[in-house]
Amino acid sequence: xxxxxxxxxxxxxxxxxxxxxxxxxxxxxxxxxxxxxxxxxxxxxxxxxxxxxxxxxxxxxxxxxxxxxxxxxxxxxxxxxxxxxxxxxxxxxxxxxxxxxxxxxxxxxxxxxxxxxxxxxxxxxxxxxxx
Numbered sequence: 001x002x003x004x005x006x007x008x009x010x011x012x013x014x015x016x017x018x019x020x021x022x023x024x025x026x027x028x029x030x031x032x033x034x035x036x037x038x039x040x041x042x043x044x045x046x047x048x049x050x051x052x053x054x055x056x057x058x059x060x061x062x063x064x065x066x067x068x069x070x071x072x073x074x075x076x077x078x079x080x081x082x083x084x085x086x087x088x089x090x091x092x093x094x095x096x097x098x099x100x101x102x103x104x105x106x107x108x109x110x111x112x113x114x115x116x117x118x119x120x121x122x123x124x125x126x127x128x129x130x131x
Contacts, residue, residue, distance in 0.1 A: 019066035026062050030055070034085065037094035052101050053108035056082060060112040071120075075113040079106055 060078055064071060082105035086097035 016066040019062060023059075023062040023066065026059055030059070030085070034089060034092060034095065049100065049104040052104035053111070056105045056108035057112045060109050064112075064116065071113045071116045075109050078109050082106060082109065 056078065060075060063078065064074055067074060083102060086099075086102045086105070089095040089097035
């Protein structure tokens with residue numbers, strides 16, 4: 001192993017560590033936001049479903065950036081987390097979970113998984129074409 005290989009590995013280590021920290025911050029913000037009454041959350045109303053989808057795009061990408069797992073397996077796990085979070089909101093005063101929010105969460109997760117998979121296929125085709 002050369003010094004160049006070691007330097008690349010250290011860079012990957014810190015990138016994964018940073019991604020893990022970002023993921024934990026995103027989850028912490030999510031958990032704290034579940035305790036805030038709905039009327040204090042910005043961008044409600046017509047942008048609510050877009051916010052749900054984009055938030056789960058960020059969660060999926062942040063976890064995928066440091067977890068070396070299949071994107072579909074990760075997406076399934078995050079989809080279960082989304083369902084549990086919508087159910088838990090019904091137990092918190094001044095909050096309400098509903099199916100439309102859950103569908104928006106799942107759309108964000110599904111789109112992220114599809115785009116990630118498409119990127120993998122495209123990179124495979126490009127590598128194959130170069131041979």
